[in-house]
Amino acid sequence: MAGTTLFVSDLHLSGERPGITALFIDFLGHEARQADALYLLGDIFEYWIGDEAAGWPEYRPVMTALSALTRAGVPIRLMHGNRDFLMGAGLEKATGGKLLPDPTRISLYGTDTLLMHGDSLCTRDTEYMKFRAMVRNPKWQQDFLAKSVEERDAIARTYREISKTNGKLKPMDIMDVTPDAVAKEMQAHGVRRLIHGHTHRPATHTLTLDGQPATRIVLGDWYEQGSVLRCTKQGCDLATMPLQEIN
Numbered sequence: 001m002a003g004t005t006l007f008v009s010d011l012h013l014s015g016e017r018p019g020i021t022a023l024f025i026d027f028l029g030h031e032a033r034q035a036d037a038l039y040l041l042g043d044i045f046e047y048w049i050g051d052e053a054a055g056w057p058e059y060r061p062v063m064t065a066l067s068a069l070t071r072a073g074v075p076i077r078l079m080h081g082n083r084d085f086l087m088g089a090g091l092e093k094a095t096g097g098k099l100l101p102d103p104t105r106i107s108l109y110g111t112d113t114l115l116m117h118g119d120s121l122c123t124r125d126t127e128y129m130k131f132r133a134m135v136r137n138p139k140w141q142q143d144f145l146a147k148s149v150e151e152r153d154a155i156a157r158t159y160r161e162i163s164k165t166n167g168k169l170k171p172m173d174i175m176d177v178t179p180d181a182v183a184k185e186m187q188a189h190g191v192r193r194l195i196h197g198h199t200h201r202p203a204t205h206t207l208t209l210d211g212q213p214a215t216r217i218v219l220g221d222w223y224e225q226g227s228v229l230r231c232t233k234q235g236c237d238l239a240t241m242p243l244q245e246i247n
Helices: 018-029 051-055 060-071 089-095 126-135 138-145 149-169 179-188
Strands: 005-008 037-040 076-079 098-100 104-108 111-115 193-196 203-209 212-218 226-232 235-241
Touching (some): 126 138, 179 212
Parallel strands (some): 037 076, 076 098
């Protein structure tokens, strides 16, 4: 698929869902090999306690597949999500990928496009925004990474369970992006196309910015199936990838 750039987010890879891991590895070994570039926009992993996780048995096949893709000449760009915000230089070394700041503006076949994970746009979820500010604080991260692997793993698992519980209790609109936050980010970066994940609500939205048409593309999650955005000079197509594709 030369002339195509691929975007994926919210895989939430873990040993608990081997079918999704297998689908992603198959994607890396086949379709992604033909791409101009692959962007992974956060929550690639269910949780990430630090770059020691790159050597975990459940993640090792993914590291191998990502490294093989970069060695084949396909650039991989990674962005932190709310589950894997501690990805660092060790992950870059293990995969050959490069971490991007959130947000990042790119020129995508001549169209200025803003890339985000998307969690920072959910400003109505004030409880989460406070948590996000805490864990993105460099001092908090330094203290967390100073703990043992076992301590970090236990803390991350606790946070994950709390997140699952809170997600069931909060109104759905609270956990979606705030339209004003979307408009503010797009205007600040001078773009009329935004690509993000996080909300697990795959769709292509049209909006108006400063009297001009704009587009917001939301990537899907990889819980029941895969989700990939394929962009070319002609435009972008959001598609699903059924698990049975690799059977």
